[in-house]
Structure formats: C-alpha cells, structure tokens
Amino acid sequence: MAVNGKVALVTGGAQGIGRAVVRTLLQNSAKVTVVDMNKDSGEGSKTELDKEFGEGNLAFIQCDVRDGAALRDAFQKTVDKFGHLDIVINNAGINNEKNWEKMIEVNLTSVIKGTYLALEHMSKEHGKQGGTIINVSSMAAFLHSPHQPVYTATKHGVIGFTRVMADASIRGDYGVRINALCPGFVDTPLLQSVELEDNMGKFVKFKDDFKHSMNKFGVLQPSFIAEGMMRLVTDSGLNGAVMKITCSKGIHFHTYEPMSV
Ligand SMILES: NC(=O)C1=CN([C@@H]2O[C@H](COP(=O)(O)OP(=O)(O)OC[C@H]3O[C@@H](n4cnc5c(N)ncnc54)[C@H](O)[C@@H]3O)[C@@H](O)[C@H]2O)C=CC1
Numbered sequence: 001m002a003v004n005g006k007v008a009l010v011t012g013g014a015q016g017i018g019r020a021v022v023r024t025l026l027q028n029s030a031k032v033t034v035v036d037m038n039k040d041s042g043e044g045s046k047t048e049l050d051k052e053f054g055e056g057n058l059a060f061i062q063c064d065v066r067d068g069a070a071l072r073d074a075f076q077k078t079v080d081k082f083g084h085l086d087i088v089i090n091n092a093g094i095n096n097e098k099n100w101e102k103m104i105e106v107n108l109t110s111v112i113k114g115t116y117l118a119l120e121h122m123s124k125e126h127g128k129q130g131g132t133i134i135n136v137s138s139m140a141a142f143l144h145s146p147h148q149p150v151y152t153a154t155k156h157g158v159i160g161f162t163r164v165m166a167d168a169s170i171r172g173d174y175g176v177r178i179n180a181l182c183p184g185f186v187d188t189p190l191l192q193s194v195e196l197e198d199n200m201g202k203f204v205k206f207k208d209d210f211k212h213s214m215n216k217f218g219v220l221q222p223s224f225i226a227e228g229m230m231r232l233v234t235d236s237g238l239n240g241a242v243m244k245i246t247c248s249k250g251i252h253f254h255t256y257e258p259m260s261v
C-alpha cells in the first residue's frame with residue numbers, strides 16, 4: 001500500500017511510539033487522525049505537526065479508547081472529515097499492574113474494539129475498499145518479566161487475536177491485512193511507570209530488575225518503531241505477521257510452526 005493520500009487513525013498518537021508513527025505517516029503525505037485521551041498532549045502535538053506539515057492533514061480527537069461509543073464516533077468523524085479510512089494503528093496502551101482491570105480494557109479490549117471498528121470502515125464485507133490494521137503488542141509476549149503478569153497477558157492476547165483476525169480476513173475476503181508489532185524497550189514516558197507504585201503496585205520493589213533488563217537489552221527509539229510500522233503498512237504481502245523489533249536483531253519476524261491439522 002502506498003501511503004500518500006491514504007487516511008490513517010492512530011490511537012495513543014499524542015506521544016511516544018504513536019506520535020512517531022503519526023509524524024512518519026504525515027511525512028509520507030497521509031491524512032491522520034490522532035485519537036488520544038490526553039487533551040494537552042494531543043493539541044500540543046497537533047500544533048507542532050500542523051506547523052511542520054501544514055494544516056488540514058491532521059485531526060486530533062480526545063477520546064478514551066475504553067469508551068466504545070466515543071471510539072466509534074472518532075472513527076466516523078475521521079471518515080466524515082477525510083472521506084475514507086485505509087490504515088488503523090491500535091497503539092494506545094498502559095502499564096498498570098495495580099489497576100490491572102483498567103489495563104486489560106485499554107491494552108486488549110480496546111484493541112479488539114478498534115479492530116472491529118476498523119473493519120466496519122475498511123472491509124469488503126461492509127462494501128468498503130480494504131485497508132490495513134496494526135495492533136501493538138510487545139516483546140513481553142516472548143521474553144516476559146515476572147513483575148508484569150497482566151501486562152504480559154494483554155500483549156499475548158493482542159497477538160492471538162490479531163493472528164486469528166488475519167486468518168478470518170482471508171477466509172472472509174475482507175481485503176484487510178492485519179498484523180501485530182512487538183517492540184522491545186522503547187524510549188518513551190511509558191518506561192517511567194516501572195518506578196511508580198501507582199502503576200506497579202507490589203511489583204515496584206523490583207524496579208531495578210527493569211533497569212537491569214533495559215541495560216541488558218537496550219532501549220529503542222520511537223522513530224525506529226515507526227519504521228517497522230511503515231513496513232507493515234506498505235508491504236502488501238504481510239498479513240498475520242508478528243513483527244519483532246529489538247536492539248539485537250532490529251526489525252524481524254516471529255515464525256510459528258505450521259499447524260499440524
Ligand atoms: N515503551 C515501551 O518500552 C514499549 C511500549 N509498547 C507498547 O507501545 C504502545 C505505545 O506505548 P508508548 O508510546 O511507549 O506509551 P506512552 O505512554 O508514551 O504513550 C501512550 C499514549 O497512549 C495514550 N493513552 C493511554 N491510555 C489511553 C486511553 N485509555 N485512551 C486513549 N489514549 C490512551 C496516552 O495518553 C499516550 O499518549 C503501548 O501499547 C505499549 O504497551 C510495547 C513494547 C515496549
């Protein structure tokens with residue numbers, strides 16, 4: 001898929017990895033809607049990006065992705081403003097083992113909601129033109145920390161759901177490619193959460209273990225993750241792929257044993 005002229009929706013696009021991919025999409029002449037709960041970050045990011053890429057290419061919609069009606073409205077507003085939808089990146093995520101029910105809602109339930117809403121606006125089963133979806137998981141699904149049981153569970157869930165939906169898209173001729181992206185540690189504000197009892201609960205006493213892991217595995221830049229995302233967007237041969245991005249191996253893919261049946 002060529003990106004120029006395409007319309008993208010990115011959840012959690014106001015900062016971190018999401019903001020990096022929003023900027024890359026704009027650099028490639030896409031129209032973008034940023035869906036994020038943080039009004040200040042979202043409006044600030046829009047102001048900066050409008051200065052760099054001109055007005056009319058970026059919309060910011062304040063929305064908590066857990067609010068299904070608001071998320072549905074954000075998708076519709078995107079289509080109303082830009083005419084169609086081609087790319088959806090379900091990126092919004094948190095690290096909160098203390099309020100783990102909320103974390104499941106954000107990291108997994110909202111990714112499912114975002115995927116289904118994306119299909120409503122892109123799938124040929126709904127008379128649309130096709131498109132591509134990226135769901136953001138984590139390397140925590142392959143090399144986990146004992147201090148992140150529910151974060152790890154949500155990221156495993158994203159992979160499982162994404163792989164099944166990719167198969168469903170083939171079987172149902174949706175015309176939509178659906179892939180997962182699994183970064184290692186990335187230099188964003190999310191990493192600061194390991195220091196906070198409000199986020200880690202009883203696991204906060206193990207924060208030095210995270211620092212050790214970061215030193216051992218290295219910390220990636222958001223722009224590199226955006227590079228991987230753009231490959232998932234543009235490579236029409238990728239569906240059901242699980243892209244891994246690490247300091248040691250760069251951008252690569254997980255391979256699964258073929259199913260025996
Ligand atoms: N930073 C890292 O080391 C890694 C991050 N990831 C994943 O990448 C994704 C992005 O993370 P980062 O950019 O690092 O985090 P971040 O904390 O820097 O940015 C996350 C963005 O999502 C927004 N957000 C959070 N909850 C929301 C909600 N309920 N509704 C709407 N927006 C919401 C925040 O306002 C923020 O703008 C997450 O899914 C995270 O789990 C995966 C592997 C490593």
Ligand SMILES: CCCCCC(=O)/C=C/[C@H]1[C@H](O)CC(=O)[C@@H]1CCCCCCC(=O)O
Nearest residue numbers: 095138139140143144145184185217246248
């Ligand atoms: C610290 C807040 C969690 C958000 C960032 C994230 O998803 C971190 C994942 C790490 C998890 O906490 C434990 C890990 O080891 C994950 C990173 C694994 C990187 C593996 C790199 C392997 C390699 O380079 O070969």
